[in-house]
Amino acid sequence: MAKSCCATDRYPPSAMNILAALKNRFHEVLTEYAGDSDVQNLLDMIKQAQDARFGDYQANFAMPLGKRLGKAPRDVAAEILEKVGLDDICSQTDIAGPGFINLSICPDWISSQIHVAAGDDRIGVSPVDDPNTYILDYSSPNVAKPMHVGHIRSTVIGDSLARTLRFLGHQVITDNHLGDWGTQFGMIIYGYKHFVDRQAYQQHEVKELSRLYRLVNQLIDYWKSKNGLDTQQQEIRRRATELERLEQIQPTGDKKEDKKHSKMLARAREQLSQARKIFESMQTKVAAIEEDEQLKGYAQQHPDIAQSVLLETAQLHQGDATNRQLWEEFLPKCREDIQRVYTRLKVQFDVEYGESFYHHMLPGVVTGLQQAGMASESEGAQCVFLDDFETPMIIQKSDGAYLYATTDLATIAYRMNEWDADEILYVVDHRQSEHFHKLFAVANAWNAPDVKMHHISFGTVLDETGRPYKTRSGVAVGLEGLLDEAVSKAFEVVSANDDGKPNGPELDEATRNHIADVVGHGAIKYADLSHNRTSDYVFSYDKMMALEGNTATYMQYSYARVRSIFRKGGVDVDRLRQQQHPMILGHSAERALAMMILRYSEALENVIDDYRPNQLTNYLFDLAKRFSSFFEQCPVLKAEDDAIKQSRLRLCDLTGRVIAHGLDLLGIGIVEQM
């Protein structure tokens, strides 16, 4: 039932997402069949075709509709198609299988749309009709210690979501909720008072502070382990006895019983081995201190270090002059240090209100919740009990100190007052999901009933053995070192590739450095963004820097190829854009590429739908693949005639624009040559 295309002049020259256009067309007719309430469900069954053999788009609503109406789905499909009339948009409409409606978009319509997109600053992506105010809370490192690999996902995902939401027309406030007020500062204050190396501090304050942080941490761990050894030993004995007991039990012959028994045995063995592992790790920590005379001395002089650290923290919070002064001295230096990483990553925040910013509001949170009848005392602490959770949310400890839950509630209150947020997104790793569930429940019930809050959780970065990514010594890998490594690997690849060019190298040292910088940082970011954020992923330099397949480099390379065509052809891009030559999509590779360009807005909608930047990376990868295919099959500068050449140049230009724009939304740069 192929149909021919007719004129396209019915369409105003405004940007139109194809899917939206199709849904628009079906809307009225489907309402006749389903009524207003259900029509959206049916419209959602119009989507991109799963397979190119089925055309460009497919509509799947005829099957459920047929069922409901007691008619054959294929008949329903034919009836609806007849009523809707898609002759101007579709070159072909087919009913296939049980009642799939397959739609092929008419080439004329594609070229008219691509023509519109080319003349549009936003490359065919309209801003949303109803902008919201979003607060994005991401990165949020603890400023007392260097940033490590665990911080990058939050930073990169949050930054990309902020850019995307903003481009779509939403009001966005990005906030780096720094950890600048917690126990870590008690630790460095304590460390500074007792163990500082003056000379080292003068040379590099932050380095020395982070050494002090690690030292104090290590000493606390030492005493905790040392004091826990006996208990752990008992635990091992208890587990061993239990295991022995279970091993004595003879099979009963009853299949079910025996299966249960062998399961218990396996569990008991696992628990025993776990207990031993914990014991060993405690022993290692103890030994590390005791084998070092200096550390051993420190430990013996500071047996109550854990308590003392909490005391230092409490004194800071209570306004103790010395601690406050130290905090004011340390904080700006720590922040500068962290800022260096943001500068490299080109990540910016609208505000950076750390935990300390909310300190004065915390008593009000507790009294407010008490007055609302939501908080009550339990075991000396102020708690909010919630129906859906076994454990309460603790908002004030029995010693009077506040917790991060308290700060988070104060933060929400502030954000509502200051910005009247519609939505708050927390880009934080998945381990904190229970905390956020509680937090949202309390805030919605208490003082922020209408705001939508989402925990944009993400998985752990693993090493090649599937363990959380750490160095051999067990410390999380420093972020700066990671970035340096990526850049230097990129430099090697850039140089090797340039040296291997048939007509000799084209790039000087400075250019190579610049390219390595863009490519290296892009590779790291892309690795994070291209995985579905909810899953853990295995971090591998080699995969990331392979610079082939689904990597930022592949997109950057595509862009560079576009630029190279323009350079070689001496093309004046501004003129090209002004001249607006007609788009000719005669070759299947041209059509496929054009279609992909028009789907950019659909890809961005998919990103926002569930806050998943990997929807954009997937799209860009598809786009770049189509471009490579086009590049192979369709000569541009040597096209058979000038009309085709001009059309192809415009297609190249658009591809380059979408790639550059999409990468920018991911926080990734492009280069002219590589």
Add this chain to the structure above:
RNA sequence: GUCCCAGUAGCUCAGGGGAUAGAGCAACGGUUUCCUAAACCGUAGGUCGGAGGUUCGAAUCCUCUCUGGGACGCCA
């Protein structure tokens, strides 16, 4: 013990009601007098952890189960 998340090709991962489940890498075969071969084209590779259920239709939703990871009152 309770709760949350994951399990898809040899490896790393997409796909989260729609047709014969995809990509990259690795393997194998091919492409360069031609705009960047960091590329392209092709071949091979799967019981979507397992069992039930809901549905016209299930990798996708529900229940149970196995395996792995994580979180579970005064850390953040």
